[in-house]
Amino acid sequence: MTEPLTRGRRGPAAAMVRASLFAVALAAIPAVVPDGMAAQEAVEVAGTVVDDGTGEPVDGATVRLADASGSARETITGADGAFAFAQVAPGTYALAVRRFGYELLSTPLEVDAQQPPRVDVRLTPQAIPLDPLEVGVEGRPPDLVESGFYHRMEEGWGTFFEPEWIEASKVGFVRMKDYLWVLQNRAPLSRCEKVPVYLDRRPIGTTPGWGTDDAYPGGIFTVGLDRLPPLLEEMSVSDLGAAELYQPGTKIPMFAWTFTTAVCGAVILWSDWTARLPEIPKIEVKLCESRGRPEEVALDGFVEDEVTEVRLPAAHVSASYANPEDPGGLERVETVVRTDSLGRYRVCDLPEGVVIHLTPEYGPHAGGPLVALAAADGDALKLTVPVTSPATITGMVLNEATSALMEGARIVLVDTDFRTVTNAAGRFSLEDLPPGSYTIRAVCAGYTGSPQEVELAEGGNVAVVLRLRATDLARRGTCSI
Known part of the structure; x- marks a missing residue:
């Protein structure tokens, strides 16, 4: 028998990659036996994990089978991609396969005593950026990171131009002073006649602004701009790696803060060498071989x-x-x-x-x-x-009709082993979650409700409100309200 399977959820973002699951071979999962199943009904389930692109076996994949109660067994595929579990009682299970370089795959699996399923797991390879690696996993140049560029960008200080944007937009330009208008047109222009320009923390000249600031006729705070070194005239646009633009009255990095930049803003340039990514060395590791000596x-x-x-x-x-x-x-x-x-x-x-x-x-x-x-x-x-910072989901469960908080409702992340129960105040918390996309739902006998989609960033905390409405069987419910 071939059992068609479908993917039940997306894997962790930062760390897993898309995969597809099709039907083939499973045999042998021990001791995941749901309540009420007799031992003599247990069957074997086995299969293989292969690369979807090449068809080659995937060695070292972790295969996990869990029943509805959360009991689970794990095994690891060998060099031939095969895995096996034994004595699996008939019932509904969640099958999950994970392997570095592939997406976490999780799907329901029906086990029939008469026709044990055979399942072929096909994984699609893709690189996984893990943060942090030893050499710039996020693709951010270390020198630019150390300059505070990305910190200021994430804090929303000014208008930022990352290396990729600079590289694409400077095509066709030769002189830096001619290229600056491209940057200035991406943000409101200063009304000062001249705007100071910095390169790698040093003043190198000025660029024309929109005009003369009416509040400071004659440029009371612009005295001395003409004495700035004329390095800007000599610069080639090929020397540029990243840039920041600051408007009057906004936060400005301390190395560029003066009375003039406070009034007129500033253009901060970073040279090409600060925006370079280091070459990531290819690391080939061969495991040692035992010499087979006695003892x-x-x-x-x-x-x-x-x-x-x-x-x-x-x-x-x-x-x-x-x-x-x-x-x-x-x-x-x-x-x-x-x-x-x-x-x-x-x-x-x-x-x-x-x-x-x-x-x-x-x-x-x-x-x-x-x-x-x-x-x-x-x-x-x-x-x-502990490479990845775990995420958390907190929330509450309400009776949709009365808005009363519901104690004892079960909280489930669909197609995962993560679950909890609301406390006396109707609140819950799911901690130590891998980042990624989840479907969360509340379950209470005699009530029904819609699941919610939740996207968890690394180290993030998402708050949700789940609402349940009573059905005809509400009197038999086990929740407290």
């Missing part, structure tokens, strides 16, 4: 983002353990390895039975340590690093 073992695992559960390539894993050859037990052996493109790491040639401390790092972010025993048949150890 030595290797320890395997993977590193992922604590919030989005995205696998992290090129993360560092520090491993240390007490040297078994030191009689005093004070000497420690330390080593550092890196994860490969699939977020996997391996520490080789460990004395069997030693207690090892593992600490992951990803760029400037460090995860908590994990203590494990080095064993020949040990499971893969998951390490997490």
